[in-house]
């Protein structure tokens with residue numbers, strides 16, 4: 001079977017090369033809205049989205065991420081100009097599941113708009129660190145937050161390679 005949603009999911013690829021040009025506020029807000037429509041445990045809607053387009057903050061997040069990656073000279077955001085940080089209060093029992101679904105919705109929505117995106121990890125380590133906690137406080141967030149992921153966004157600088165990207169044999173039919 002096929003439809004526009006399925007086609008979009010098949011053609012989404014992690015993008016690791018971006019143009020310098022910033023995406024529009026409307027594009028960013030549309031992607032975040034898609035994240036906010038994700039289901040959540042008990043319908044709590046606990047996921048917070050911190051939209052970062054300010055270069056200084058983006059670069060601080062990149063530096064912290066590179067530190068935890070163990071590659072301090074790298075930009076783990078691959079030059080992407082927008083970073084959406086996904087956070088959930090640490091005491092929410094479905095924090096990781098809720099945040100991950102929001103990340104997936106955002107990446108699929110980005111693809112549908114012709115934007116590049118990629119999940120960049122280590123949000124947990126970043127927001128458990130003292131500098132990460134200071135960032136949270138500067139965003140008005142007090143208390144313990146679980147960093148789920150960074151959804152980087154931008155206009156792709158190149159088309160991601162195509163290929164046989166999904167493994168067969170993962171559907172175990174017990175009918």
Ligand SMILES: Cc1cc2nc3c(=O)[nH]c(=O)nc-3n(C[C@H](O)[C@H](O)[C@H](O)COP(=O)(O)O)c2cc1C
Nearest residue numbers: 012013014015016076118119120121122149160165
């Ligand atoms: C939980 C998670 C963490 C990821 N972390 C990173 C990351 O830190 N850096 C990166 O370049 N890609 C990261 N990715 C992207 C995966 O490498 C990518 O989704 C995978 O290789 C499949 O490629 P596709 O997204 O093009 O289908 C992450 C993906 C997930 C789901």
